[in-house]
Amino acid sequence: xxxxxxxxxxxxxxxxxxxxxxxxxxxxxxxxxxxxxxxxxxxxxxxxxxxxxxxxxxxxxxxxxxxxxxxxxxxxxxxxxxxxxxxxxxxxxxxxxxxxxxxxxxxxxxxxxxxxxxxxxxxxxxxxxxxxxxxxxxxxxxxxxxxxxxxxxxxxxxxxxxxxxxxxxxxxxxxxxxxxxxxxxxxxxxxxxxxxxxxxxxxxxxxxxxxxxxxxxxxxxxxxxxxxxxxxxxxxxxxxxxxxxxxxxxxxxxxxxxxxxxxxxxxxxxxxxxxxxxxxxxxxxxxxxxxxxxxxxxxxxxxxxxxxxxxxxxxxxxxxxxxxxxxxxxxxxxxxxxxxxxxxxxxxxxxxxxxxxxxxxxxxxxxxxxxxxxxxxxxxxxxxxxxxxxxxxxxxxxxxxxxxxxxxxxxxxxxxxxxxxxxxxxxxxxxxxxxxxxxxxxxxxxxxxxxxxxxxxxxxxxxxxxxxxxxxxxxxxxxxxxxxxxxxxxxxxxxxxxxxxxxxxxxxxxxxxxxxxxxxxxxxxxxxxxxxxxxxxxxxxxxxxxxxxxxxxxxxxxxxxxxxxxxxxxxxxxxxxxxxxxxxxxxxxxxxxxxxxxxxxxxxxxxxxxxxxxxxxxxxxxxxxxxxxxxxxxxxxxxxxxxxxxxxxxxxxxxxxxxxxxxxxxxxxxxxxxxxxxxxxxxxxxxxxxxxxxxxxxxxxxxxxxxxxxxxxxxxxxxxxxxxxxxxxxxxxxxxxxxxxxxxxxxxxxxxxxxxxxxxxxxxxxxxxxxxxxxxxxxxxxxxxxxxxxxxxxxxxxxxxxxxxxxxxxxxxxxxxxxxxxxxxxxxxxxxxxxxxxxxxxxxxxxxxxxxxxxxxxxxxxxxxxxxxxxxxxxxxxxxxxxxxxxx
Numbered sequence: 001x002x003x004x005x006x007x008x009x010x011x012x013x014x015x016x017x018x019x020x021x022x023x024x025x026x027x028x029x030x031x032x033x034x035x036x037x038x039x040x041x042x043x044x045x046x047x048x049x050x051x052x053x054x055x056x057x058x059x060x061x062x063x064x065x066x067x068x069x070x071x072x073x074x075x076x077x078x079x080x081x082x083x084x085x086x087x088x089x090x091x092x093x094x095x096x097x098x099x100x101x102x103x104x105x106x107x108x109x110x111x112x113x114x115x116x117x118x119x120x121x122x123x124x125x126x127x128x129x130x131x132x133x134x135x136x137x138x139x140x141x142x143x144x145x146x147x148x149x150x151x152x153x154x155x156x157x158x159x160x161x162x163x164x165x166x167x168x169x170x171x172x173x174x175x176x177x178x179x180x181x182x183x184x185x186x187x188x189x190x191x192x193x194x195x196x197x198x199x200x201x202x203x204x205x206x207x208x209x210x211x212x213x214x215x216x217x218x219x220x221x222x223x224x225x226x227x228x229x230x231x232x233x234x235x236x237x238x239x240x241x242x243x244x245x246x247x248x249x250x251x252x253x254x255x256x257x258x259x260x261x262x263x264x265x266x267x268x269x270x271x272x273x274x275x276x277x278x279x280x281x282x283x284x285x286x287x288x289x290x291x292x293x294x295x296x297x298x299x300x301x302x303x304x305x306x307x308x309x310x311x312x313x314x315x316x317x318x319x320x321x322x323x324x325x326x327x328x329x330x331x332x333x334x335x336x337x338x339x340x341x342x343x344x345x346x347x348x349x350x351x352x353x354x355x356x357x358x359x360x361x362x363x364x365x366x367x368x369x370x371x372x373x374x375x376x377x378x379x380x381x382x383x384x385x386x387x388x389x390x391x392x393x394x395x396x397x398x399x400x401x402x403x404x405x406x407x408x409x410x411x412x413x414x415x416x417x418x419x420x421x422x423x424x425x426x427x428x429x430x431x432x433x434x435x436x437x438x439x440x441x442x443x444x445x446x447x448x449x450x451x452x453x454x455x456x457x458x459x460x461x462x463x464x465x466x467x468x469x470x471x472x473x474x475x476x477x478x479x480x481x482x483x484x485x486x487x488x489x490x491x492x493x494x495x496x497x498x499x500x501x502x503x504x505x506x507x508x509x510x511x512x513x514x515x516x517x518x519x520x521x522x523x524x525x526x527x528x529x530x531x532x533x534x535x536x537x538x539x540x541x542x543x544x545x546x547x548x549x550x551x552x553x554x555x556x557x558x559x560x561x562x563x564x565x566x567x568x569x570x571x572x573x574x575x576x577x578x579x580x581x582x583x584x585x586x587x588x589x590x591x592x593x594x595x596x597x598x599x600x601x602x603x604x605x606x607x608x609x610x611x612x613x614x615x616x617x618x619x620x621x622x623x624x625x626x627x628x629x630x631x632x633x634x635x636x637x638x639x640x641x642x643x644x645x646x647x648x649x650x651x652x653x654x655x656x657x658x659x660x661x662x663x664x665x666x667x668x669x670x671x672x673x674x675x676x677x678x679x680x681x682x683x684x685x686x687x688x689x690x691x692x693x694x695x696x697x698x699x700x701x702x703x704x705x706x707x708x709x710x711x712x713x714x715x716x717x718x719x720x721x722x723x724x725x726x727x728x729x730x731x732x733x734x735x736x737x738x739x740x741x742x743x744x745x746x747x748x749x750x751x752x753x754x755x756x757x758x759x760x761x762x763x764x765x766x767x768x769x770x771x772x773x774x775x776x777x778x779x780x781x782x783x784x785x786x787x788x789x790x791x792x793x794x795x796x797x798x799x800x801x802x803x804x805x806x807x808x809x810x811x812x813x814x815x816x817x818x819x820x821x822x823x824x825x826x827x828x829x830x831x832x833x834x835x836x837x838x839x840x841x842x843x844x845x846x847x848x849x850x851x852x853x854x855x856x857x858x859x860x861x862x863x864x865x866x867x868x869x870x871x872x873x874x875x876x877x878x879x880x881x882x883x884x885x886x887x888x
Contacts, residue, residue: 048094048130049123053197055094057087060195060202062241067162067192068209068230069179069254074156074164076179080192082202084145091139093147096189096196097122097129099157104150105131111143127189127196149193155179158861159825161190162252165316170789171277178255178275180314180329182322185372185433188247199370199476201244208237208252215257217273219250219326221308243305243325244474246368251324253312260286265294268304273312274336277789281336285311285350292358292389299388300362301466302473309361311335311354316826321353323360323382330357331826333791339710343760344717346792348390348397355389356382363465367472372427374479375436376506380423380445383407384453397714398662403450404598404625405665409632411443412603413669415510416534416636423448423506424479434863447601448505452486454599455496455556455571460489479506496573501554504576505601508547512555513603513642514574514594518587525587527594528580529555532603534640552576558596561589562621569596591617598629605633605642611651618654627658628666635670655696659703661719668722675730676877679839690730697726706738708760717760724761728768736768743769747780762793766800778804782813786822798827802834802841810841814848829866836873846874846886 064081084093093107107116117134131147133139155164162181169176181191189196210216212227212235220240229236242250258276260283263269270290272282289311297303306326317331334353337346359382369378390399414420423444427433453461464486472481483499490496505511513532516525531551555574560567574581585592591613594604606614611634618627634651637643655667671693679686700723708717727735742765746755757765770781778801785797801813817823817831835845849856849870860867875887 046092048092048128049126052126054096054195054200055090057090058093058095058195059085059087060095060200061085062202063192063194063204064207065192065204065250066207066209067252069155069162069164071164071177071179071211075152075154076162077150077152078192079148079150080194082147082149082194084147086140086142086145088142089139091132093131093140094123094128095147095193096127096186097151097193098124098127098187098189099161100151100153100190100193102129102149102151102193104148105129106148107131107140108146108148109141109143110146116140127186129193151193153190158190159316159318160187163316165314167275167315168787168789169275169277170787176256176275178253178257178315180253180255180312180317181251181324182318182329183250183324184248184319184322185375185437186248188250191252194247196247198246198248198368198372201246201368201474201476203244204242204250206239206242206250206252208239208254210235210237210254213256214254215259215273217251217253217257217310217312217327219245219324220306240307245325245365249323249325249365251322251327251329253314253327253329257312259310262286262290264290264297264304264309266297266303268293268307268309270309271311272335273310274332275313275315278313278332278336281338281790282313284337284339284347285335285354288351288393289354289358291393292355293361295389295392296358296362296385299385299462299466300469302362302366302469304361305366305473306361316824318826321357323357323364325361325365328357331791333795336791338790338792339759340756341759341790342792343708343721343763344714345721345760348399348714348718351390351394352386352399355386358389359385362469366474367469368476370476370478372433372436373424375433376423376441376445377449377479377482379437379441380443380447380449383442383446384449394714398624401623401625401662402665403446404628405662407443408447408450408598408601409628409666410669411439411447412511412601412632413534413636414439415444416532416640418533418535420509422509434865437865444601448502451505451556451599451601452498452502454558454597455494456486456489456498457491460491461486464489494571496554496556501556504549504553508549508551510551511602512551512553513605513637514555514557515605516592516594517607519582523587525583525585525592526580527557527574527583529553529574529602532636532640534636536640549576553602555602556600557581557594558599559583559585560593560596561585561591563589591621593622593626595629596626597623598625603633603636604629605637608643608647611643611647615651615654619657624660624662627660627663631655631663632666632670635667635674639670649692652696656699659700659719661715661722664700664719664722668726671726672729673877677879680877680879693726693730694732697723697730697732701727701732701735706742706758706761708758712760721761721764724764725767728764728771736772739765739768740772743773744777747773747777747784750780750784762796763799766796767803770800770803771805773804775806775809778806778809782816795827795830798823798830799834802831803838805838805840807840807844810835810838810844814845828860829870832870833873836876842874842877849874850886 060082062083067076067078069076105118105120107118109116118131119134120129120131122129155162160182164177164179166175166177186196188194206218208216209230212233216237218239220242222237223240224238226236256276257273258279259271259273260279261269261271270293272286274282293304293309308326310327311330312327313330313332313335315332317329320334321328321330334349337350363381364378387400387403421440423440425436468482468485483502487498490498510531512529515528519526529552554576557572557574559570570584572581614630618630622630634643634648638645638648658664675689678689704720704723724735728739742757746757749755781797781801785794785801788794788797804810817828823831832845835841856867
């Protein structure tokens with residue numbers, strides 16, 4: 001296709017972008033020393049300025065927390081009393097405080113009720129509050145203490161810690177507020193002084209002050225309520241004492257909220273909380289949450305540990321959701337679903353996020369990992385288990401097969417770059433922790449766990465996980481602890497060293513490509529492995545020596561082949577120290593499938609001539625997961641120059657007969673990427689490429705109609721917008737005309753039932769309708785967006801606003817987006833992302849990003865994950881030397 005010159009440039013740009021997104025440029029004031037930890041520059045003493053971690057000699061056992069948020073003034077006051085044990089004599093006590101004004105610190109030695117005279121100071125570099133004896137030479141003896149502190153803080157600094165979010169209530173058009181919390185990974189210290197590390201578990205008793213007519217929620221049920229306390233019109237709510245848990249799981253919400261309740265099979269109350277006018281949109285979440293909870297109780301063999309489960313939709317929430325124990329917080333777009341407004345993709349997103357967060361109730365909450373270095377296992381496990389939970393409530397969705405398209409294939413694309421990183425990373429400083437919440441931890445973690453479960457066997461894997469969780473309930477563990485419990489369940493007839501196998505996948509970045517060739521005598525098939533890189537020219541000398549396994553892996557290979565219409569399956573192992581293995585089958589077979597079921601975390605390169613045979617047998621012999629993997633492998637291998645594009649493009653012709661969502665989903669991203677790259681370098685070739693895409697989608701386009709109802713097949717509801725998007729993106733006139741017709745009819749009268757766009761097609765219609773519209777329609781849509789109460793619908797409208805083709809409108813909208821009354825803080829980087837995909841808008845947002853960089857840093861900070869990902873989104877299709885220099 002003539003893409004080689006631009007491909008390396010694109011990868012160079014993307015490499016720089018990913019390094020920036022991962023925060024690989026270091027930390028102000030922190031340097032890596034030759035030892036094990038990060039140390040402030042030049043620091044040797046005192047300990048409280050040099051030690052990154054809290055002292056293991058100080059153990060908090062219980063917190064009494066009192067918080068009084070002011071909705072009107074946007075601040076809060078509070079006090080905390082912490083029961084401590086000092087395991088040794090100490091010359092100081094340090095704990096975490098960030099953005100709090102501490103007004104009083106009192107330390108009592110409870111053994112003899114002595115109150116120490118102390119001096120205190122804050123060390124912001126490490127978020128420490130340091131407490132020392134007031135007299136020189138005095139120390140704190142070992143024993144039991146009570147530490148009491150009074151403090152205050154702001155509710156409007158950010159949307160982490162304890163904060164206030166706002167919303168417009170359409171019932172009276174008034175702005176209203178919800179106060180809520182988001183602490184993971186290190187923001188509990190923004191709400192109350194605490195020992196804010198995952199290895200430290202304590203119990204918590206929480207007291208909140210609320211307006212009398214508001215609802216207050218925390219991890220545990222309400223124990224007592226006192227009306228008109230501390231003053232008239234206020235209520236003081238005290239919650240029951242919690243089970244032992246870590247600080248990042250503590251949670252609070254206060255606001256005008258309504259709920260829907262169901263109960264689990266054991267009678268656990270499960271409530272979905274939303275703002276009152278959105279309560280009907282919580283009905284779908286309510287219909288599935290208790291059932292998923294029941295499933296996980298059965299799967300793990302451990303009852304849900306708390307007496308209630310509340311699921312709360314928050315108007316502004318920085319993450320998709322957060323697994324606070326007993327009070328799970330959600331971004332509204334990931335919790336609320338309204339039939340006739342939300343799409344099938346919206347519905348599926350709600351279900352999978354619920355599944356993810358409920359898996360954490362056991363894996364992460366009941367058992368918590370000792371330190372952030374093991375975060376991947378926490379998030380990777382939940383990212384895999386979410387599919388099992390959803391499969392129970394929606395078996396017709398083929399959700400476990402969708403894992404391949406939703407998680408496996410996308411992360412292979414990321415992990416094939418030179419700028420990737422190993423799953424397991426050492427973490428020493430709090431600023432590093434947020435970097436770990438990336439797709440490697442989530443999707444690669446999920447993918448290698450899925451592969452592990454497959455070669456162990458489902459029942460053996462499940463038993464090992466259950467035993468592990470029972471052992472470490474209310475405690476902390478490390479990755480190796482899980483491996484040891486799984487090792488006990490390994491089938492002796494098919495032994496595997498779990499620790500060794502998994503170390504090859506978690507301790508080195510990337511993954512292999514398995515290369516299938518005939519043996520020298522032509523009688524057998526041979527398989528070899530090498531590290532897959534989508535730009536092999538980018539590997540610098542010495543890269544392989546950085547891995548203890550020299551970028552070789554322990555690989556379980558699932559084989560399948562057919563002889564005389566009889567299918568045969570077999571699993572073989574390829575060891576990391578083996579150059580190749582011989583397959584137990586004859587080379588005369590017309591086809592052999594490597595990676596049956598697409599469970600392996602690798603790619604497969606077949607001999608180029610065999611792709612014609614694969615094309616002819618794909619629909620008959622490969623299931624949708626395997627067809628997805630074959631398509632993705634072919635395009636990815638061509639992109640990386642393992643396979644000529646002529647083989648891949650001919651192979652992809654099979655898609656003309658494909659009618660399943662999953663393979664189309666895997667192909668779509670390649671068509672999008674190639675189309676963007678080709679368009680940036682050669683308009684004539686771009687026109688030919690568009691014709692090629694339209695020839696592939698033509699059959700499916702004509703089979704599908706522009707309708708969408710809740711009763712339609714779920715996978716077909718997902719397929720329609722995908723096919724229509726491909727058609728419109730590649731200039732299909734009937735598609736563009738239909739989108740414009742539906743959009744114009746709706747924008748002229750958006751409230752009429754007769755003009756409503758089918759819910760599943762709104763993304764396509766809004767985006768491509770606006771693509772063909774003018775300023776008048778854009779203004780109308782902006783007004784609709786500004787008053788839209790449904791969170792999923794507002795995101796669709798926001799995406800469409802960024803697809804207008806008038807540069808002056810786009811420049812103006814970037815400035816308008818700074819206004820949080822128009823674009824929520826949590827949605828701001830959606831604007832950046834949507835601009836990036838619009839060829840007219842991309843140079844505008846690129847200039848804006850560079851010129852407004854200081855503004856963005858001040859508003860979001862360098863620790864903001866979405867800020868870090870913005871440059872990757874913007875530069876995704878850059879393909880010239882000039883652009884490479886600009887990004888660099």
